[in-house]
Amino acid sequence: MSGVKNHRFGGAADPSERRLVLVGKTGVGKSAAGNTILGREAFESELSPSSMTSECQKAKGDVEGRKVAVIDTPGLFDTNFTQEEVLNRIKMCVSLSAPGPHAFLVVLQLGRFTQEEKETVRMIQTTFGEDAAKYTMVLFTHGDQLKKQTIEGFISESPDLKAIIRTCYDRYHVFNNEIKDPKQNSQLLDKIDKMTMANGRSYYTNAMFLRAEEAIEKEKERLLKEMKAERQRELQQLRTKYVGTACRREENHLHIRYQNEARARAERSNDFTAAPAVAIGAACGAAIGGVFGIIGGPIGLVVGVAAGAAVGATVGAIAVRVSDGCHVQPQASDHKNSLLLVKGSRRQKPSDELRIIVVGKTGGGKSAAGNTILGRRAFESELSPSSRTAQCQRAEGEVGGRKVAVVDTPGLFDTNVNEEEVMKKIKACISLSAPGPHVFLVVLKLGRFTPEEEETLRMIGRTFGEEAARYSLVLFTHGDRLKKQTIESFISKNERLKEMIQVFHNRYHVFNNEAGDREQTVQLLEKMDRLTVDNGGGHYTARMYRNAQRASKKEKRRLLKELKAAEQQMRSVLEAEVQRDMKTTGQTVKKDRCLLQ
Structure with a gap:
C-alpha cells in the first residue's frame, strides 16, 4: 500500500x-x-x-x-x-x-x-x-x-x-x-x-480508488500465498520421492550387510531369527526420522527452497520456450499439404500466374487487400469485431494483363479461435498455392506496433522458416491515415518495427483499400516481380516447408533435452541434500548396530 x-x-x-x-x-x-x-x-x-x-x-x-x-x-x-x-x-x-x-x-x-x-x-x-x-x-x-x-x-x-x-x-x-x-x-x-x-x-472518488488498491494488494497476497504453498507441496513431493529412493538403497545395503553378520553370528550361536529385521527396521527408521527432522528444520528448508527456486526458475523458463516451440509442431495434415505442393495443381502452370498468400493479424485488412489486388469483391470484407475469414480461400483474376492467384488465410489473434487451430489452418492454405507461393504478403494495419503485431510476424517466421523471409513483403493497409506523412517516416519512429522490416529484406508497400486507385496495385505487383527476380524466378517450395518443419522438430528436441537436463539437476540437488541429511543419521545407525551385537 x-x-x-x-x-x-x-x-x-x-x-x-x-x-x-x-x-x-x-x-x-x-x-x-x-x-x-x-x-x-x-x-x-x-x-x-x-x-x-x-x-x-x-x-x-x-x-x-x-x-x-x-x-x-x-x-x-x-x-x-x-x-x-x-x-x-x-x-x-x-x-x-x-x-x-x-x-x-x-x-x-x-x-x-x-x-x-x-x-x-x-x-x-x-x-x-x-x-x-x-x-x-x-x-x-x-x-x-x-x-x-x-x-x-x-x-x-x-x-x-x-x-x-x-x-x-x-x-x-x-x-x-x-x-x-x-x-x-x-x-x-x-x-x-x-x-x-x-x-x-x-x-x-479517492475512497473508491483506495478500495481498489486494497483489493489488488489482497489479491496479490492471496496469489503469492497460493504459489508459495504450491511450490512447497511440489518440493515436498520431490523430497519424499528421493528420500524413499535413498532409504531403499540404504535398506538394501544394510540388509546384505546385516544378513552376512547374522550368518556369522548364527554359525557361533545358531540364533539368527530376529536380528536382521530389527536392524533393518531400526536403521531405515532412523534414516527417515533423521532426514525429515533435518528437512523440517530451518536450515534444510532454506536450502531446499533456495535450490528449488533456482532450478525451478530454469525449468520454468525452458518450459515456456518448449511451449512456444510446440506452436509449430507439424500435423499429419501438414505433411499431406506439403505433398500437394510437390504434386502440383490442376490450375495454371507455375510460370503462368503470380501466386500470393495473404497472412496477418485478424482485422488488419487481409481480405480487403486481396480484393484490392484483384480489383473485385472476391473475399468477404466487412467491419466486424470477429474475423470474417474462418477457412482458407483462393480467388483468381487477371491484373495488368497477367494471371494472379490470391489465397486469403484466417487471422491471428481472433478471440473466437485459439492460435494453434489458426496456425493449422494457415499451414493448410499452402496447398491452395500449389506448387508454391511466389509471395507471402504480410499484412499490417497502419497504427501502433504493439506486442500482437510483433508476435504475428514472429509466428509467421516460425511456421514457414527462415527461407520464407526471402519471399515475403510487408503490406501496410489503411494508407489514408498517413495523410502527409511518408511511410518511411512512419517506420523510422519505432526501432522494433524497423528491425522487423529488415528481416523481410526491407520490402514493404502501402495500400489504401478505400481508394479505387489501381496504380497502387500495379506498384505492388512490380515490387513482387522484383522479389521473384531476386529469388531467381522461383517460389517457396515444399522442400522449404519441410525444412521449416524439421527445424521446428529439432528445436523442440533441443528444448526438451534442456528441460530434462534441468530436471536432472533438480534431482541431483535434492539427492545431494538427502545424502547430507543421511550422514547426520550415521551415529544413530552405529548405535543400532551396537545394540545388535
Whole structure:
C-alpha cells in the first residue's frame, strides 16, 4: 500500500465542470478523441507506430456551454514500456481529475475485438475496481468505418464485446474523429450527464480508488500465498520421492550387510531369527526420522527452497520456450499439404500466374487487400469485431494483363479461435498455392506496433522458416491515415518495427483499400516481380516447408533435452541434500548396530 499515497486525488470540486479520463490501448485514438471533444488540437495526435502520449496530459474547454476537463493517459500495450509502468502512470493521471472523474471513457477502435482489446478493458477494470463500472462508458473511434452498419449490429456480432458493454451498464458512444460534427460531442456529453444523474450527481472518488488498491494488494497476497504453498507441496513431493529412493538403497545395503553378520553370528550361536529385521527396521527408521527432522528444520528448508527456486526458475523458463516451440509442431495434415505442393495443381502452370498468400493479424485488412489486388469483391470484407475469414480461400483474376492467384488465410489473434487451430489452418492454405507461393504478403494495419503485431510476424517466421523471409513483403493497409506523412517516416519512429522490416529484406508497400486507385496495385505487383527476380524466378517450395518443419522438430528436441537436463539437476540437488541429511543419521545407525551385537 506504499504506492497508494502517491495516487490520491482529493481537492476542491467545480460543480459545473465535467471531468473525463480517457483510457485504452495505444493507437486507438484517445488523443484524437480528446481533441474532438474539446473542438481543438489540445493533445498531440499523429499516426505513429509508437504511442504519442507517454505522460499524463490535461486540457480544458467550453463545449456547448458546458465546462469540460479532459485527461489523456498513456496507452496500454505500448512496446516502449512495461504494462506495470503504464498502469502506474495511468493511476497518476487520475490525480489530474481532482476531486475525481465523472467518467472513464474506455476508448476502443472499431475493428476486430482481439485478445489485446479484451485484456485492455480487464486491466482498466482491475486497476480502478468494481466501483468504477458505474462511471465507465465505452467510446468507439473511427465511426466512419461503420458505413451503413449500425453500432448495435456491430456489437451483436461478438459475445466478448457484448459482455464488456454489459459491464459498463450498456453505455457506449461512437466518434468519427475525421469529421467536425459538434452534434457527436453534444450527444456524448448528454450521455455523460445522464450517467452522472444516475450516480446521484457523484463522481469516482479517492475512497473508491483506495478500495481498489486494497483489493489488488489482497489479491496479490492471496496469489503469492497460493504459489508459495504450491511450490512447497511440489518440493515436498520431490523430497519424499528421493528420500524413499535413498532409504531403499540404504535398506538394501544394510540388509546384505546385516544378513552376512547374522550368518556369522548364527554359525557361533545358531540364533539368527530376529536380528536382521530389527536392524533393518531400526536403521531405515532412523534414516527417515533423521532426514525429515533435518528437512523440517530451518536450515534444510532454506536450502531446499533456495535450490528449488533456482532450478525451478530454469525449468520454468525452458518450459515456456518448449511451449512456444510446440506452436509449430507439424500435423499429419501438414505433411499431406506439403505433398500437394510437390504434386502440383490442376490450375495454371507455375510460370503462368503470380501466386500470393495473404497472412496477418485478424482485422488488419487481409481480405480487403486481396480484393484490392484483384480489383473485385472476391473475399468477404466487412467491419466486424470477429474475423470474417474462418477457412482458407483462393480467388483468381487477371491484373495488368497477367494471371494472379490470391489465397486469403484466417487471422491471428481472433478471440473466437485459439492460435494453434489458426496456425493449422494457415499451414493448410499452402496447398491452395500449389506448387508454391511466389509471395507471402504480410499484412499490417497502419497504427501502433504493439506486442500482437510483433508476435504475428514472429509466428509467421516460425511456421514457414527462415527461407520464407526471402519471399515475403510487408503490406501496410489503411494508407489514408498517413495523410502527409511518408511511410518511411512512419517506420523510422519505432526501432522494433524497423528491425522487423529488415528481416523481410526491407520490402514493404502501402495500400489504401478505400481508394479505387489501381496504380497502387500495379506498384505492388512490380515490387513482387522484383522479389521473384531476386529469388531467381522461383517460389517457396515444399522442400522449404519441410525444412521449416524439421527445424521446428529439432528445436523442440533441443528444448526438451534442456528441460530434462534441468530436471536432472533438480534431482541431483535434492539427492545431494538427502545424502547430507543421511550422514547426520550415521551415529544413530552405529548405535543400532551396537545394540545388535
